[in-house]
Amino acid sequence: MHGLMPEQVLLWDGAVLDRFMPMHLLVGQDGVVERAGPTLSRVFPGRALMGSEFGDLFELRASGGAASLADIMARGGRRLRLYPRDRVPGAVRTGMRGLAMALPESGQVLINLSFGIDVVAAVRAYRLTVADFAPTDLAMELLYLAEANHAVTAELRGLNLRLDGARLAAEEEAITDPLTGLKNRRAADAYLARLCATGVPFGVLHMDLDYFKTVNDSLGHAAGDLVLGEVARVLRRQTRAEDCAARIGGDEFVLILAGQTEADHLVAVAERIIAGVSEPILFEGQVARVSASVGIGRSIDHAYPDPALLLADADAALYRAKRAGRGRAALAFDKGSAGVRRPVNNVLP
């Protein structure tokens, strides 16, 4: 039945055409624009579209490069990809796509255009409003989706940042010694491993407190905790942000100084620490006194430094420092005076 009906010719007046296809163009056989939908005049502000050459308004793209409308129609192509030749200053280039059909008898070409995916950029560049689109156009849905997507992404980014903050806090907790706020053994091991792996030279100070047990036994654990806190303060004063100061056992500490391998400098740091630690500490009206012995290892003593090697060096030097009398620093592989430096303070109990 349907196929047998005689074809009807629809006569549309301009207003209907403008509403259904606000981005249409009617181009005469001579390539001159005879009618243009209202939204297109927004794309060419201050320019009369009627009477303009189609080729002056748009750059047509077809497979094989630029083309003219006549070429495309002759080749039977009807799908167009085109770019307005006028550009809004500062705006991104917005393309359009469209469909062209030759009208019977008159030879005119009716083209309907759309911004396609470039609609997001187009509404900005041409300050378009809802009224510039046909109600059937999915432009609003696309804009809506772009904004909804933007909002969801922002929320997810916020969630990620908050989770990441929580992760960092948890990690920080896992590598921190809760009593002193210094790093713990795990953190020191990881830090050493990283320096060795990246080939950064460094010095390691292994410190053991002297007379700590005496303080614990005579003044109690609270006094011991106070002493540990004071020691941590001394260590923090002697370290930079890039260094690692860790408490690795009851009264054992490790200081890793990145980029510092000069013997005199490392010994000077150790002696300043020993001097600081040896300052008397007041606990509930009583004086707590400790001192410290320090063994120093240096990555440059080895062709292939690794954490265990360096810790063993520092530990051996610490043992020599202790044997030589307390409150001293000793350097691994030091020739002079068996590697033990002079005592730092003479106020030991």
Next chain:
Amino acid sequence: MQGLMLRSMQAYLRGTFGAEVWAAVVREATLPVDGFEPMLRYGDGMADRVAQAAAQVLNRPADVLWEDLGTHLVTNPRHEGVRRLLRFGGVGFTDFLYSLEELPDRARLALPDLQVPDLVLQEVGPDRFCLTCKFPIAGATRILGGVVMAMADDYGALVVIDYVASETIRIDVPEIRHTTGRRFDLAMPGA
């Protein structure tokens, strides 16, 4: 949706009444956490529990708090995105009201697993509409009421709303163009 509502309520209470009030709400509701994540799922009943606790702490009805939250979501510049997404619903306030029925589908387009209230609009008389909102959270209808009031203002319409049943809002629109309303540009600001 639960997460979004809880997070919005949290932001609204903290922003409007201060962090201490929010901390008191957390205590009152005996929440296992001190804040909600908008993109995470929470059990049914959590949102109403928080609202009840807030009502207790602030000594005002939970319904009023939900409604204020709805208004806040549309009018607060920090949530400009909410207003913008709703304004895409239509050129005028009546278009907007009809677009509410599409809202669940639109929302699911952006977040496929989002649980959204079921919204049905009926034109029950001249300039009179009934909007029903089916959702497991009791506060949802009140939020919607607050949103509709604020959006009417945004469009410049004069409306009167009544909560005629637990899931139904009656909307009277005596004047569709009472003021010029707020401007709406299709282009996203600052993007």
